[in-house]
Each structure stands twice: as structure tokens, then as C-alpha cells.
Amino acid sequence: MSELDEVHRRLEHAPGDEEQVSVRLRVLGYLIGLALAIVLTATSFFIAGTDLVWQPSIPVAIIVLAIAQMGVHLVFFLHITTGADNTNNVMALAFGLLIVFLVIGGSLWIMANLNQHMLPMDQIMQMQR
Amino acid sequence: MSLAVAQDDPHHLGVLAKVGHEGPASKRIVTGYGFWIFLLSDMVMFSCFFAAYAVLLGQTAGGPGGAELFNLNNVAVETACLLLSSFACGMASIAAEVRSHLWFQVAMAVTCVLGLAFLAIEFHEFADLVARGAGPSRSAFLSAFFTLVGCHGGHVSAGILWLLTMMAQVYAKGFRADIQRRFLCFALFWHALDIIWVAVFSVVYLLGSAA
Incomplete structure (x- = not known):
């Protein structure tokens, strides 16, 4: 059975599984992930409270840093990579992301549109009297 | 060979080892993949809460908004707790793979303590908000805030x-x-919770207090 596991290990990856490397390299991988995550987190906390950058760019910067940090977590902690043995996991992730963007983007779009075209609530209440 | 294999190997796993790519994957890969799909569906559920929060962001009903309520120092400590506990969980997976009981239990205990610290800070924050009259029933914004952040906290508790x-x-x-x-x-699951927390602290706390 263990021999078979080895064969599977070379063919495919479970999400969260890593390639077979030494313990030291694996710890190093997590340490790199941790260091990158700390740098990205510290940057976004710094940017949120600073006056050093152009103010309207702050929300964009925070969102970009958040997406970068999610990528770091995916690669270094969940070990979702774009290798050939990881295709199924990446396809599922891509579909999940599609739904997430549809839900968030769609909701914001539709609600902003309604907000623009509808009367304010107090006027609607008055019309109903 | 084929008859013997078919009998004590009903799923033809032995054949797979010879042939290569065809046939069922090992149980570990199937289990991990299924759980990955569950996690993605969980993220889709969280995206609904994020969408609700973003839509209701301005609906404070004359009550306090994010900039007045959030304490970024608390959030920084919470983030550090969760990030380090995610790292400790990674150490536990290495310990599990090399079958070291001692390191596994130590790493899991560290993961647990950091997770509990996160929950304690979050609970304290919620109790403080409710005590200041900014509970979930104050405004649509606060309802959405407590639902989103509380849902993440519930996941951490589980x-x-x-x-x-x-x-x-x-x-x-x-x-x-x-x-x-x-x-x-x-x-x-534990690493995915950390990913969701990245979205929470960026969108809710940092954007909330920057805007």
C-alpha cells in the first residue's frame, strides 16, 4: 500500500499536500510564507493609518495587499500551486473565485444602481400615505 | 496476475500502479479534494456576507460608523494570533507526516492557545461594542458587521x-x-479560516477606519 501511495504522490496532489522534501525545507517553506504574510499585513496596517500616500489610493492598496496575502496563504500554507499534479484543485479554486466575484460584484453593482434610480426612502413613505 | 489482482484489489489499484494516470485516485487525494470543495463553498457563503456588509456599509441609521468603533490595535493583535496559529498548524502537519507525537501535540497546543486568544479578544470587542450601545440591533451596518465577523468567529470556535x-x-x-x-x-480548514480573516481585517477594519 505504501508503494502505491508513493505512486499516487507522484501523480496527483491532495490539496494541502506537499511534494516529498526534507523536513527542514518544509519548515523553511512555512517560514517564508509566514514572513511574506507578516510583511503584507504590516504594510496594509501601516498604509491604513498613514498620511504619506495619496488618500484615494489607500483602499485600492489595501485590497491589492489583501489579495496578495491570500495568494501567499494559498501557495505556502494550503499548497495550491499551478503544477500539473494540482490541476483539479486549481480548477475548483477558479470556479469558487468566479462565484465569489459574481456574488460580491453583482450585489454591489445592482444595489448601487437601485440606489441611484430609486427615490429616497422617506419620499417613498410619503407617497404611500 | 490480473485475476489475483481483481480478487484482493476490487478497485484495481494495483493495476493503476503499473499503468499510470487512469483509475481512481488514492483515498487521501479524494478526501482532500472533497474537503477543498467544501471550503470553497464556505468561501462562497462568506462572500454573501461580505456582499451584504458592503451594501449596508453606509446604512448606520444615525448610529456610529466603523471609524468611530474599531480599535486597530486590537485587530493587529488578533491578526498576529491567527497568523501564528496558522503557522503552528503547518508545523503540526509536518509533525504528523514524520509521525512525531511530541511535536504534533506541542504544535497543536500552540495552535489552540493562539486560536483561543483570538476568540477572547474578539469576544471582548463584541461585548465592548454592545456595552457602548452599538450592538447588532443598532443599525443595518452593525447587523451586517456582527453577522460577518461573528460567522468567522463561529468558524474559529468550531x-x-x-x-x-x-x-x-x-x-x-x-x-x-x-x-x-x-x-x-x-x-x-484552519488555513482557510486565516484566508477569510485576511479579507475581514482588510475590508471591514482597515477600509472601515480608512474611509
Whole structure:
């Protein structure tokens, strides 16, 4: 059975599984992930409270840093990579992301549109009297 | 060969080892993939809460907004706790793979303590908000805030219960293949919670107090 596991290990990856490397390299991988995550987190906390950058760019910067940090977590902690043995996991992730963007983007779009075209609530209440 | 294999190997796994890519994947890969799909559906659920929060961001009904309520120092400590506990969980997966009982239990205990610290700070923050009259019933904005952040906190609480049962299972049953599969799922769950927290602290707290 263990021999078979080895064969599977070379063919495919479970999400969260890593390639077979030494313990030291694996710890190093997590340490790199941790260091990158700390740098990205510290940057976004710094940017949120600073006056050093152009103010309207702050929300964009925070969102970009958040997406970068999610990528770091995916690669270094969940070990979702774009290798050939990881295709199924990446396809599922891509579909999940599609739904997430549809839900968030769609909701914001539709609600902003309604907000623009509808009367304010107090006027609607008055019309109903 | 084929008859013997077919009899004590009903799923033809032995053939797979010879042939290559065809046939069913190992149980570990199937389990991990299924749990990955569950995690993605969980993220889709969270995206609904994020969408609700973003839509209701301005609906404070004359009550306090994010900039007045949030304490970024608290959030920084919470973030550090969760990030380090995710790292400790990674150390536990390495310990599980090399079958070291001592390091596994130590890393899991660290993961647990950091997770509990996160929950304690979050609970304190919620109690403080309610005491200041900014509970979930104050405005639509606060309802959405408590639902989103509370849902993440609920996931962390469930994760800690799962973590404790994993420690007990490894202690009682050792690193059996099925226990290893359960732990793989737990580790994925715990790392995924950290990803969702990245979105929470960026969108809710940092954007909330920057805007």
C-alpha cells in the first residue's frame, strides 16, 4: 500500500499536500510564507493609518495587499500551486473565485444602481400615505 | 496476475500502479479534494456576507460608523494570533507526516492557545461594542458587521473543538491513515479560516477606519 501511495504522490496532489522534501525545507517553506504574510499585513496596517500616500489610493492598496496575502496563504500554507499534479484543485479554486466575484460584484453593482434610480426612502413613505 | 489482482484489489489499484494516470485516485487525494470543495463553498457563503456588509456599509441609521468603533490595535493583535496559529498548524502537519507525537501535540497546543486568544479578544470587542450601545440591533451596518465577523468567529470556535478532538484522536489512536486524512482536512480548514480573516481585517477594519 505504501508503494502505491508513493505512486499516487507522484501523480496527483491532495490539496494541502506537499511534494516529498526534507523536513527542514518544509519548515523553511512555512517560514517564508509566514514572513511574506507578516510583511503584507504590516504594510496594509501601516498604509491604513498613514498620511504619506495619496488618500484615494489607500483602499485600492489595501485590497491589492489583501489579495496578495491570500495568494501567499494559498501557495505556502494550503499548497495550491499551478503544477500539473494540482490541476483539479486549481480548477475548483477558479470556479469558487468566479462565484465569489459574481456574488460580491453583482450585489454591489445592482444595489448601487437601485440606489441611484430609486427615490429616497422617506419620499417613498410619503407617497404611500 | 490480473485475476489475483481483481480478487484482493476490487478497485484495481494495483493495476493503476503499473499503468499510470487512469483509475481512481488514492483515498487521501479524494478526501482532500472533497474537503477543498467544501471550503470553497464556505468561501462562497462568506462572500454573501461580505456582499451584504458592503451594501449596508453606509446604512448606520444615525448610529456610529466603523471609524468611530474599531480599535486597530486590537485587530493587529488578533491578526498576529491567527497568523501564528496558522503557522503552528503547518508545523503540526509536518509533525504528523514524520509521525512525531511530541511535536504534533506541542504544535497543536500552540495552535489552540493562539486560536483561543483570538476568540477572547474578539469576544471582548463584541461585548465592548454592545456595552457602548452599538450592538447588532443598532443599525443595518452593525447587523451586517456582527453577522460577518461573528460567522468567522463561529468558524474559529468550531475549528478549536475540531482541533481538540484531533489531538485526542492522535493521542488515542496514533497516526493511522484515516486519522491522517482527518488531520489533512483540519489543517486545510484552519488555513482557510486565516484566508477569510485576511479579507475581514482588510475590508471591514482597515477600509472601515480608512474611509
